[in-house]
Amino acid sequence: METAVPKIEGHAAFYTHLKSGHVDKARIIGLENDRFVERILVGRKYWEAPIITSRICGICPVIHNITSTRAIENACNIEVSNQTILLRKLMLAGQMVQSHSLHLYLLVLPDFVGASSSFELQRDHPEIFQNAIELKKYADRIIETVGGRAVHPVASVPGGFKSFPTKEKITALIPIGQKTTEIAETTLRLFATFKYPQLKREIISSALYLDHEYAIYNGDIWNSKGDIFKAEKYHDYIYEELKPYTRAKFGTLKGYEMVVGAAARLNINGFKNLSPKTQELIEEFNITLPLNNPFDNIMAQAIENHHFAAQSVELLEYFQKTGVKNEKLVVPSDFGKGTAACEAPRGTLFHYYNLDKDGFIEKCDIITPTVQTLPAIEFDLKNLSPLLKDLSPSERSTLIETLIRAYDPCITCATH
Amino acid sequence: MKKSLAIFSLTSCEGCQFEMLNHYETFNGLLKYFEIKNFRLGQENNFDENFDIAIIEGSADGEEQIKFLKKIRKQSKVIVAIGACAHLGGIQSERNSLPQGIFHKKPTKIVPAVIKTEYIIPGCPINHAELYHCLLDIYWGKQFFLPDLAVCFECRVNENECLIKSGKPCLGPITRSGCNSVCVNAGEACLGCRGAKPEPNIEKLKKILEPMIGEKETENIMTIYGDLTNEIDPSAKK
Incomplete structure (x- = not known):
């Protein structure tokens, strides 16, 4: 059996076949077992969907919870209050910082400072490591304050929230948030100093887009081929296929491999809606679009990390001013079909539900970001040939693992 | 002397x-005692x-993972199974109760059903x-002992309003506490992710819940995380 790539979410192995210096065949193999989440939801009541789907992934439960909640709300034709939307956006900002900082520091950084694990990193670079802890802790606290628990939040349900953070809790988070935004700046500066392997190519990015804000909660899906479509139409654009050698599905944009995630979001949305301070930093480091090197995803995550840390502080300050009202849940009365798309830390996530007249789930479909990324990873394993040429076998695997890690795949999501 | 620790993950x-x-930070504190x-x-x-201790997360799916578990058992002095997947089967164990043939797959197995497990951390x-x-x-x-009171005990300490009294379903009365x-x-x-407490009165709770939400939904919420009645004391089951 292949050994799983260390330090990625879920179990995956890779296989590359070198022929006279060229990667002839490349495969990324998900070793995770499928759990058939879409099937086990059938016959259950609508409100169980966010609870069960958040268990698809332990690193990004918030986004599964919220996408599922929104899809159910679309299926029930209910509108939630502005406060609910802002609380969700706050949770999402926390989710982004949580996932990005964990990936950047614990999984990616050891590759670039020559440590084999986060424990070694902690021993040799304690000051860098402390930053990781602060970022992660702040993000966890946001999700805990709004959602009730850091892993698998409980308060966010279709129709609104079941409990609300007190003003004291929100006020207490603000100074921590300001400090964390500074740490996020340090993080961005740190990651801007690394030398990334150069692997330039034409890439097709796909992400949510909105005119007036950096879209993660809602919006239409735009891609760099020029297509614009609504979440409901995802089946016309994203084709899923099964491969004989892996349990994870492969999703393509009508047959073309696409890139989703932090770099793709920046490519589609541009820098214009990022927080002003983030834009300043981008200018300082002279980062230009498009980000068409897969390793740029690391840098893009560091940029987003700063943006969302800053945005979370803005939202907290807003709630400090207005307070959080105890709003009643909007209870659905009629049920139908609903789709929603949100931006997960790793890219666009689609949830679709078909409810019967009593609110039991009849059909469910979920397309996760990693499903959409896997074909691009395979494609780039082949593109890596020129860089692999003069390396020893162990250096080759290290570089390949670094590439896979840069994409930040989540195999538990891909094989839900 | 530090003890050696391994952390493995199955289907989860x-x-x-x-x-x-x-x-x-707390995890880090452990490194004083464990390598x-x-x-x-x-x-x-x-x-x-x-290894001195092996922590195992997830349920065993398929021959490969069962073989893997048995190998870990041979290599480790103490097995600690963590999480609802290892303890109750997790959300994926729903397929165990569906008619055969819907999935071309064997049932997913909890860790204590495959190997002798010294401790279980539920939730x-x-x-x-x-x-x-x-x-x-x-x-x-x-x-090490797990608390064996119901979640209701902690819920009262936290001064929450009783959901069942206000006509809403809750599995607190039969679920093991420890989650605060x-x-x-x-x-x-409470949806029972920590499994049933010792001597749970499940039938009685069913009788209370069924008028509220109906038979089908009662069955549903009692099976979200798998089989609630799985023994926590693995020595009783082997």
């Missing part, structure tokens, strides 16, 4: 591992050798403090 969401990492020999999520150099996700408590007890040679009633604190019902 890996949320329990992240729950451990979420409280990194981590195998932890794929967190480190590159993993060893295939004998979806686990309570990290409980796991660390258990690990330190093992380190010092003490016997985190779900009810946030307004959600």
